Amino acid sequence: MQRVWIFFAQASLTTIKISGLAILLGLCLGFIAALSSLSRLTVVRWPARAYVSVFRGTPALIQLFLLYFGGLQLGLEMSPIQAGIIGLGINIGAYMTESIRGAIIAVDKGQTEAGRCLGLSRAQTMARVILPQAARLMVRPLGVNSVALIKGSAIVSTISVTELTYTAHRFISSTYKPFEMFILAAIFYLIIITLFMRLVQWIDTRVALKE
Amino acid sequence: MQDTKREPLIRIRNLRKSFGPLEVLKGIDMEVREGQILALIGPSGSGKSTLLRTINQLEDVTSGEIWFDGTLVNADLPHRAREKHLNALRRNIGMVFQHFNLFPHMTALENVTMAPVLLGLHTKAQARENALRLLAKVGLSDRADYYPSRLSGGQKQRVAIARALAMEPKVMLFDEVTSALDPELVGEVNRTMKQLAEENMTMVIVTHELKFAADTASHIVFMADGRIVEEGPPDQVLRNPLQARTRAFLQQDFAE
Amino acid sequence: MNLDFTVVPRMTDLLLWGVMWTVILSVLSMVFSLVLGAVFAVVRLSSYRLLRWPVQAISWVFMGTPLLLQLYVVYFGLAELGLNLNAFTAGVIALSLHFAVYNADIIRAGIQSIDTGQYQAARSLGVSHLQAMRKVVVPQALANVTPALGNMMIALLKESALVSAIGVMELTLSAQRAISQTFRPFEFYLAAAALYYALNLVLQQALRLIERRAALTR
Ligand SMILES: Nc1ncnc2c1ncn2[C@@H]1O[C@H](COP(=O)(O)OP(=O)(O)O)[C@@H](O)[C@H]1O
Numbered sequence: 001m002q003r004v005w006i007f008f009a010q011a012s013l014t015t016i017k018i019s020g021l022a023i024l025l026g027l028c029l030g031f032i033a034a035l036s037s038l039s040r041l042t043v044v045r046w047p048a049r050a051y052v053s054v055f056r057g058t059p060a061l062i063q064l065f066l067l068y069f070g071g072l073q074l075g076l077e078m079s080p081i082q083a084g085i086i087g088l089g090i091n092i093g094a095y096m097t098e099s100i101r102g103a104i105i106a107v108d109k110g111q112t113e114a115g116r117c118l119g120l121s122r123a124q125t126m127a128r129v130i131l132p133q134a135a136r137l138m139v140r141p142l143g144v145n146s147v148a149l150i151k152g153s154a155i156v157s158t159i160s161v162t163e164l165t166y167t168a169h170r171f172i173s174s175t176y177k178p179f180e181m182f183i184l185a186a187i188f189y190l191i192i193i194t195l196f197m198r199l200v201q202w203i204d205t206r207v208a209l210k211e
Numbered sequence: 212m213q214d215t216k217r218e219p220l221i222r223i224r225n226l227r228k229s230f231g232p233l234e235v236l237k238g239i240d241m242e243v244r245e246g247q248i249l250a251l252i253g254p255s256g257s258g259k260s261t262l263l264r265t266i267n268q269l270e271d272v273t274s275g276e277i278w279f280d281g282t283l284v285n286a287d288l289p290h291r292a293r294e295k296h297l298n299a300l301r302r303n304i305g306m307v308f309q310h311f312n313l314f315p316h317m318t319a320l321e322n323v324t325m326a327p328v329l330l331g332l333h334t335k336a337q338a339r340e341n342a343l344r345l346l347a348k349v350g351l352s353d354r355a356d357y358y359p360s361r362l363s364g365g366q367k368q369r370v371a372i373a374r375a376l377a378m379e380p381k382v383m384l385f386d387e388v389t390s391a392l393d394p395e396l397v398g399e400v401n402r403t404m405k406q407l408a409e410e411n412m413t414m415v416i417v418t419h420e421l422k423f424a425a426d427t428a429s430h431i432v433f434m435a436d437g438r439i440v441e442e443g444p445p446d447q448v449l450r451n452p453l454q455a456r457t458r459a460f461l462q463q464d465f466a467e
Numbered sequence: 468m469n470l471d472f473t474v475v476p477r478m479t480d481l482l483l484w485g486v487m488w489t490v491i492l493s494v495l496s497m498v499f500s501l502v503l504g505a506v507f508a509v510v511r512l513s514s515y516r517l518l519r520w521p522v523q524a525i526s527w528v529f530m531g532t533p534l535l536l537q538l539y540v541v542y543f544g545l546a547e548l549g550l551n552l553n554a555f556t557a558g559v560i561a562l563s564l565h566f567a568v569y570n571a572d573i574i575r576a577g578i579q580s581i582d583t584g585q586y587q588a589a590r591s592l593g594v595s596h597l598q599a600m601r602k603v604v605v606p607q608a609l610a611n612v613t614p615a616l617g618n619m620m621i622a623l624l625k626e627s628a629l630v631s632a633i634g635v636m637e638l639t640l641s642a643q644r645a646i647s648q649t650f651r652p653f654e655f656y657l658a659a660a661a662l663y664y665a666l667n668l669v670l671q672q673a674l675r676l677i678e679r680r681a682a683l684t685r
């Protein structure tokens with residue numbers, strides 16, 4: 001039984017690693033797509049809107065399979081872990097786009113006007129005036145997206161990434177105790193997610209502090 | 212003091228502006244000379260704010276011309292060129308809003324220094340020195356490191372004035388800057404504006420405080436329903452108006 | 468590139484079969500998750516701590532763990548405890564429970580957001596507690612929560628793909644069957660994605676109609 005615990009602990013690290021990297025990828029994509037979706041130019045706006053619509057409109061599992069198995073077919077070879085991180089990241093990026101976009105839009109229009117009136121360019125106003133204020137508003141929704149991603153990361157077990165869910169699944173065949181194994185995995189998820197929510201709260205109070 | 216032979220700083224020609232089907236400005240002709248303190252008065256909804264906001268192109272116009280310091284403000288340019296043109300222009304036009312629009316994530320001092328440093332007008336040290344001087348001028352030396360959330364409405368508005376002044380503008384636009392304030396805080400902001408007027412700053416002031424307009428302005432413009440009804444020196448427009456529309460507005464207002 | 472989309476139409480029957488079962492599975496789960504969600508919400512608002520506590524625990528566990536894991540527990544885990552469910556039933560149960568917990572939170576917030584004055588006004592007219600809830604509080608809360616519940620239903624439709632992992636024959640698994648016959652994952656997963664996207668659009672339209680209805684009754 002002790003061996004099992006060690007395997008689960010290791011698998012937790014994999015879940016954390018995959019989720020962490022996917023969240024980073026999602027944040028990058030989210031920022032790019034959110035800023036693009038607010039652009040004046042249709043050719044910039046349109047791809048961002050399409051990205052959000054398509055990736056929010058289809059199951060993450062299908063997206064993952066398309067990337068991993070479809071990728072193999074097209075000669076795009078990836079390890080399961082790589083496919084997992086990229087697939088999850090692109091998926092959560094679409095949701096994060098909406099969180100970031102919502103936060104930017106929620107900043108009072110008068111702030112943009114004040115910035116522009118001082119002679120700042122659109123980009124300068126965005127960087128110095130709007131984004132710092134939007135940052136506070138996006139911590140919570142991005143935290144919600146990230147928690148969803150950590151839970152959603154279980155789907156990479158279906159392409160044999162040895163994270164928590166996969167490990168629980170694997171031990172069933174050697175222990176014949178599915179209930180216990182899955183409950184054990186659930187405990188690890190609860191710990192990871194509880195700790196992560198603490199982190200989000202801490203960030204939230206940190207960003208809110210200066211005012 | 213006024214050199215009438217010189218070209219006015221702002222010249223507006225047959226300006227029209229519609230929001231969709233609603234025509235808000237119906238052919239405005241107006242001039243603002245250097246050093247002039249122009250007060251724009253009129254009933255709510257008459258288009259005063261819109262007119263003010265077209266001067267620095269926060270609102271674009273439907274037709275007509277706005278000239279500022281010898282350049283056509285609403286010139287028809289490709290997007291990039293127009294943005295550049297507007298950024299340059301807006302540095303010279305300070306604006307103060309009804310709701311302050313201070314940057315809440317910056318201290319009073321940072322609010323004042325940000326634009327001059329970012330736009331290369333001053334070095335950081337210069338900007339700081341200049342900002343402290345301006346904050347002292349509006350009576351807020353001791354509030355330099357406060358965030359806006361810890362300032363009263365009157366203090367916020369004075370920081371906003373200092374912020375606009377830091378760009379060393381050629382004209383200052385004020386849009387009902389005291390109407391969101393508690394009555395007891397109006398005086399401190401009015402005093403600051405008056406002080407600027409005494410220093411010969413060119414100012415366009417949208418206000419509903421007729422007494423302040425009478426005391427401070429060198430020129431009054433009365434607007435109603437998207438048109439300029441009457442203009443002239445305060446003594447004439449406020450005390451002996453020629454137009455019935457103006458008289459009606461003044462009576463109603465003094466009666467309050 | 469080695470792509471051949473002509474294989475897709477040859478599997479139309481299989482894919483449509485999958486679509487049908489995805490719809491059946493999702494709609495059943497939606498209904499159960501809403502009913503159960505309402506029950507959970509009422510329990511959590513009730514003054515009986517003995518009832519409240521287990522529901523609170525359930526919602527903590529279901530919100531803190533992956534749906535996929537919950538599916539495995541219901542299907543494989545309960546079997547170990549002697550409760551043998553077929554895959555479809557296990558899928559519906561897991562989806563219903565999972566989304567019931569989220570729906571309960573939404574419904575609870577919706578009920579709490581209703582001005583207590585509304586309830587008291589009804590009671591002062593001599594209306595009973597139950598009637599006041601049914602005639603005054605619930606209709607208003609319903610209009611408030613419809614959009615958020617709609618988003619949950621959209622999420623449910625997408626997440627229903629996970630039941631393929633326990634072998635429920637729905638759209639995702641039917642695509643996988645097609646792939647095992649043709650060895651063309653890209654074409655069929657893309658086709659499945661397109662079908663999910665279409666189902667999603669239909670659901671969004673339906674929700675828009677329902678939302679308009681709910682808003683009108685105010
Ligand atoms: N962005 C806008 N969109 C549509 N209508 C507007 C907008 N801004 C102002 N208006 C309308 O234009 C008219 C003039 O408004 P405004 O210039 O604010 O008047 P004032 O400042 O004199 O009260 C009003 O009828 C107002 O409703």
Ligand SMILES: [Mg+2]
Binds near residue numbers: 259260261387
């Ligand atoms: Mg106005």
